[in-house]
Amino acid sequence: MRLSKLNIKKINLNDVSESYAGQDILMKLGELYQFESGIYGYGNLWTKLERIVEDVIIEELDKAGCIQVEFPKLQPKKIWEQSNRWDTYTKEGDIMFTLNNNLGEYGLAPTAEECATLFGANRLASYKNLPATYYQIGEKFRKEIRARGYLFRPRTFVMMDAYSFDKNEEDMQKTYELMHEAYLRIFKRLGIDIIPVVSDNGVIGGKVAEEFQALTNLGEDIILYDKEKNIGINKEVLDFANKDEYLEQLNITDASSLEEKSSVELGNNFQLGTKYSESMKLYYTAEDGSQKPYYMGCYGIGLGRIIACLIENNLIFKDNKVKGFSLPYQVAPYKVQIIYNENNQENGEKLYHYLIENNINCILDDRENLSIGNRINDVYVLGTPKMIILGNKFNGEDYEIEDTKETSKKIVKLEDLVKELS
Numbered sequence: 001m002r003l004s005k006l007n008i009k010k011i012n013l014n015d016v017s018e019s020y021a022g023q024d025i026l027m028k029l030g031e032l033y034q035f036e037s038g039i040y041g042y043g044n045l046w047t048k049l050e051r052i053v054e055d056v057i058i059e060e061l062d063k064a065g066c067i068q069v070e071f072p073k074l075q076p077k078k079i080w081e082q083s084n085r086w087d088t089y090t091k092e093g094d095i096m097f098t099l100n101n102n103l104g105e106y107g108l109a110p111t112a113e114e115c116a117t118l119f120g121a122n123r124l125a126s127y128k129n130l131p132a133t134y135y136q137i138g139e140k141f142r143k144e145i146r147a148r149g150y151l152f153r154p155r156t157f158v159m160m161d162a163y164s165f166d167k168n169e170e171d172m173q174k175t176y177e178l179m180h181e182a183y184l185r186i187f188k189r190l191g192i193d194i195i196p197v198v199s200d201n202g203v204i205g206g207k208v209a210e211e212f213q214a215l216t217n218l219g220e221d222i223i224l225y226d227k228e229k230n231i232g233i234n235k236e237v238l239d240f241a242n243k244d245e246y247l248e249q250l251n252i253t254d255a256s257s258l259e260e261k262s263s264v265e266l267g268n269n270f271q272l273g274t275k276y277s278e279s280m281k282l283y284y285t286a287e288d289g290s291q292k293p294y295y296m297g298c299y300g301i302g303l304g305r306i307i308a309c310l311i312e313n314n315l316i317f318k319d320n321k322v323k324g325f326s327l328p329y330q331v332a333p334y335k336v337q338i339i340y341n342e343n344n345q346e347n348g349e350k351l352y353h354y355l356i357e358n359n360i361n362c363i364l365d366d367r368e369n370l371s372i373g374n375r376i377n378d379v380y381v382l383g384t385p386k387m388i389i390l391g392n393k394f395n396g397e398d399y400e401i402e403d404t405k406e407t408s409k410k411i412v413k414l415e416d417l418v419k420e421l422s
Contacts (some may be wrong), residue, residue, distance in 0.1 A: 001334065003365045003378070006044060011381065013322060020218060021322040022311035023150040025381050038147030038155030045382060046307060048333035050158060053303050054137055056189050056331075057160050064182040066133040066162060071115040073139060077105040079114040082280040097141050108141035113276050113298055116163035120294065121282035124165050130284065130294075131175055135162035137303070149218060151304035152264060162299040167286070169273070172295035176208070176271050179299050183212055183267055186301070191328035192266070192309060197223050197232040198249050199268065208249070212267035212301075214309050219264035226250070226258055235260070264309060267301040316380055316405065324380025326405035335421055336401070337363040337384040339375045344390035351388065351399070351414075358418040379404060386421070 008029045017024035026032040031043035042050070058068065077098075080086035089096040089110065097108040109115070116134060124132055137160045144155050151157065162179065166172040180196065187194040192214050199211040211234060213223050225232040229250075237246045238255060247255060277283065277293035286292045310331065316323045329335065336355070340348035345366075352364040363384060365375045372391055379387045387402050399417055402409045412420050 001044070001361075001363050003337075003363055004367050008378070008382075013324075013381075016322055018322075020150055020152075020308075020312060022315055022325045022383075023308055025322075025324065026311070027150070029381060032150065038144055038153075040151070040154060040156075045333060049307050049310070049327070049331065050303055052331050052333060053190060053306055054160075057137065057186055057301060057303075060182050060186045060189070061135055061160075061162065064133075064178055066135050066182075068136065069119070069134045070136050070138065071109070071112045071119065073109045073141070074099075075107050075109050075112075075115060077107065079118060079280075080107060083114050083117070083276055084279055085114070094145075095142055097143055110140055110142045111298075111300075112136070112161055113163065113272070113296075114280070116161075116298070117276045117280055117282055117294070117296065120163065120165045120296075121277070121280075121284075124284055124294070126285045127167055127287055131164065131166045131171055133162055133164040133175060133179070133297075135160060135299075149220070149308070151308040152218065153220070154304065157305075158303040160299075160301040160303065164297040164299070165284075166295045166297075167284070167292070169295055172271060172273070172297055176269060176297050179269055179297070180210070183269070183299075183301070187212065187214075187266070190306060190310070190331055192306065192313075194266065195223065195225060195230060195232050195261075195263065197234055197263075198246050199234045199237065208271040210269050211265045212269075213263035214266050214313070215261055215263050216309060216313055217262055218312055219262045221263050221265055223261050223263050224255055224258035225261045226252070232258070232261070264305060265302075266305050266309060267299070269299045270297060272296040272298055311383065314383070314405065324377075324404075325383045326380070326385050326403075327383040329385045332383065332385045334361050334363045334382075334384050336360065336386040336388055337365060337379045337382070338388050338390070339365050339372060339379070340390035341372055341392065343392070344394055347390050347394065347396065351390070354414070355418070355421070360418060360421045 011028040031045050033041040077086055090098055096110050099106045139156055140159045141156050144153055147153055147155050164175045166175055195213045197211045197213045199209050222235040223232040224235055231250055233246055237243055274293040276296055283291040283293055311325050315325045338348050338352055355362045385404055388399055398411045400409055400411050
């Protein structure tokens with residue numbers, strides 16, 4: 001990508017928010033645009049990073065035998081009435097955006113259990129069709145009373161949501177464990193340290209639920225963490241009358257021995273049991289010919305939160321002030337940023353075309369009338385993990401690659417450059 005085409009704004013890092021510095025940098029650059037509180041437009045960097053996260057999720061879920069589908073974002077009231085959740089989401093919890101016109105009453109999807117249950121029952125008529133897990137990746141809508149933290153708690157967001165169908169409780173638990181392991185692989189590939197946490201089921205329902213929490217000072221959750229076992233429990237469940245049931249799931253006898261940590265929830269899993277199949281009266285034909293309810297699970301991952309976490313947890317500081325951020329190399333949309341002075345413009349162009357031809361996504365800073373120092377500063381505000389500077393010392397043969405997070409440098413020849421950056 002040519003940086004001249006991105007049209008980023010010039011920003012003053014002294015004006016960047018201390019609370020959410022990484023996302024605020026993108027806001028000031030114009031790479032995030034806020035239409036209204038909690039409603040955003042996304043620029044090139046965010047969009048490409050989202051595709052990378054999406055591809056990782058798709059690859060791992062496909063390996064786990066899940067099937068990608070798509071459900072409508074506009075959902076009719078009648079299907080939510082089948083599960084008895086319309087009032088819960090529109091009146092009691094006031095979570096769902098609704099539309100009422102001459103065609104009827106609808107809701108903008110905050111989740112999709114009803115759609116998934118109807119969709120699954122239409123295809124999974126017999127025990128021979130089970131188990132099955134369907135997933136989608138798309139926009140969701142929730143009436144957050146207090147949108148905060150940019151993409152940590154917006155009103156519209158991109159989410160992966162999956163729904164599993166099994167014959168009985170034992171099979172449902174097997175699928176639940178299968179998804180648990182898939183989640184761990186996803187977060188490992190994304191470079192995020194994750195802690196599985198026992199949590200409350202909330203309005204989703206079911207008996208067993210877990211959250212996948214990432215440690216961060218910006219999180220609004222507090223978890224009680226067992227570092228040795230790398231497991232935890234959401235602190236809020238200690239206020240519940242049945243808190244002992246949650247502690248038993250982790251074999252914890254004394255919650256006071258656990259360490260408190262600030263975190264943000266990036267994903268969650270629920271064992272729904274027969275809550276939706278029974279309330280919506282949807283059944284499969286068992287081996288003995290009887291009609292039995294599906295045992296279901298649902299699973300979610302917030303892509304926006306993942307990206308926000310990747311940005312905010314990889315900030316770069318200089319003299320105790322935010323300098324920018326450096327994305328983990330394995331997920332960065334652009335691996336290296338090429339900077340040149342006016343004497344090396346031709347060399348910069350040649351290097352750019354060489355890397356592009358060899359499938360190395362990179363940024364060429366081809367803007368005019370900027371100093372080397374200004375160009376270097378913009379490497380950090382774009383989160384590019386590596387940079388190559390073609391300055392006065394460049395001899396035409398030796399390319400110096402600098403890691404923007406570790407500040408380490410390595411000199412390589414042109415013929416070794418692709419191997420080094422692959």
